[in-house]
Amino acid sequence: xxxAHNPLEQFEITPWIPIRIGDLDVSFTNSSAFMIIAILAASxxxxxxxxxxxxxxxxxQLLAELSYGFIAKMLSxxxxxxxxxxxxxxxxxxxxxxxxxxxxxxxxxxxxTSHLAVTFAMAAFIFxxxxxxxxxxxxxxxxxxxxxxxxxxxxxxxxIPIEIISYLSRPVSLSVRLFxxxxxxxxxxxxxxxxxxxxxxxxxxPVAGLVxxxxxxFLIAFLQAYxxxxxTCIYISDAVHLH
Amino acid sequence: MNEEIDPRSDEDFKTRIRRLRGHDAGSSxxxxxxxxxxxxxxxxxxxxxxxxxxxxxLGVGIGIGIFMDRWLDTKPxxxxxxxxxxxMAGFLSIYRLANGFKYGxxxxxxxxxVSGQESDKGDTSGLDAEKD
Numbered sequence: 001x002x003x004a005h006n007p008l009e010q011f012e013i014t015p016w017i018p019i020r021i022g023d024l025d026v027s028f029t030n031s032s033a034f035m036i037i038a039i040l041a042a043s044x045x046x047x048x049x050x051x052x053x054x055x056x057x058x059x060x061q062l063l064a065e066l067s068y069g070f071i072a073k074m075l076s077x078x079x080x081x082x083x084x085x086x087x088x089x090x091x092x093x094x095x096x097x098x099x100x101x102x103x104x105x106x107x108x109x110x111x112x113t114s115h116l117a118v119t120f121a122m123a124a125f126i127f128x129x130x131x132x133x134x135x136x137x138x139x140x141x142x143x144x145x146x147x148x149x150x151x152x153x154x155x156x157x158x159x160i161p162i163e164i165i166s167y168l169s170r171p172v173s174l175s176v177r178l179f180x181x182x183x184x185x186x187x188x189x190x191x192x193x194x195x196x197x198x199x200x201x202x203x204x205x206p207v208a209g210l211v212x213x214x215x216x217x218f219l220i221a222f223l224q225a226y227x228x229x230x231x232t233c234i235y236i237s238d239a240v241h242l243h
Numbered sequence: 244m245n246e247e248i249d250p251r252s253d254e255d256f257k258t259r260i261r262r263l264r265g266h267d268a269g270s271s272x273x274x275x276x277x278x279x280x281x282x283x284x285x286x287x288x289x290x291x292x293x294x295x296x297x298x299x300x301l302g303v304g305i306g307i308g309i310f311m312d313r314w315l316d317t318k319p320x321x322x323x324x325x326x327x328x329x330x331m332a333g334f335l336s337i338y339r340l341a342n343g344f345k346y347g348x349x350x351x352x353x354x355x356x357v358s359g360q361e362s363d364k365g366d367t368s369g370l371d372a373e374k375d
Contacts, residue, residue, distance in 0.1 A: 161325075161328050162328055162331050162332045162335060163332075165300055165303050165304050165307065165325075165328055165329050165332040166300055166332040166335060166336050168303045168307075169296070169299040169300040169302070169303040169329075169332065169333075169336070170299075172299035172302060172303055173292075173295045173296050173298075173299035173300075176295050176298070176299060177292065177295040180295065227292070
């Protein structure tokens with residue numbers, strides 16, 4: 001273990017172009033680079049693939065159309081007709097998270113969704129936006145959200161704080177779930193990979209595990225993007241319909 | 244390719260589409276296979292969700308407690324109270340999750356039925372238990 005490979009090294013943020021504004025460090029880092037790569041890749045996929053507008057779609061056009069239909073269906077299933085205005089946001093969110101997760105599976109790349117700062121920024125934005133939408137739509141009725149109907153008034157002092165905590169924990173659980181899943185998976189891959197060479201001939205055992213975990217990671221990359229998006233849809237639905 | 248379909252009527256075309264959609268759901272297509280995949284792995288997703296839900300509610304509770312303690316100068320007491328409230332909130336969300344609310348965090352509706360099963364049943368039983 002002379003050249004100790006730290007399994008957490010892959011999450012290190014390294015500034016590529018150091019920029020400072022006053023006391024603020026706004027350097028262009030590897031994280032920002034991969035966000036831009038994800039945006040460019042996603043835009044290229046969506047724009048180039050549908051440029052032909054073929055009636056019978058080719059592979060790429062089919063991919064773009066299916067991902068569009070997938071999110072449209074998810075949104076109409078959870079929110080209903082009122083969800084239409086939120087489609088661009090939800091679709092962008094899904095593609096951004098999905099590309100972040102999938103790009104992270106390429107060796108030597110950087111997974112920006114494995115950072116709590118990134119996922120929490122997204123979740124906090126969603127949370128604030130949805131709260132503002134709900135208050136704008138329902139005014140004071142929004143606060144009835146914290147007291148379920150049919151509950152005896154004596155329970156209110158206990159239930160309202162619980163409801164508020166459970167509401168405030170939404171962005172935390174949303175962001176922690178994505179970040180923890182991505183980080184745990186990538187760390188596990190690195191740790192398993194670290195066993196291969198020192199075990200010599202028995203290294204085939206961790207290699208087999210590695211193959212399986214890599215497949216699992218692709219599944220999780222998709223699954224976590226899906227969960228992040230569907231929870232956003234559900235929060236939008238809560239904001240639009242209240243109860 | 245085209246010759247074998249075009250003499251058919253509009254009605255027939257629609258049923259063909261429906262049949263193919265139903266048939267395709269399990270085997271191919273990114274969207275459909277994704278959904279099936281998620282449905283099959285929802286146990287995995289649920290397990291992951293329960294952990295984070297509990298921790299998040301507890302963490303938020305403790306955080307509010309510490310913050311309010313510092314603000315009101317009541318050192319340990321509010322933190323203790325909010326730790327309890329936070330864990331209750333955590334259990335409540337797990338209870339809802341396990342009761343068929345699936346991803347719905349709000350009351351009453353099992354909103355966001357991914358596979359749309361037993362929404363009403365979980366809904367009412369959850370509410371009844373809440374009243375007790």
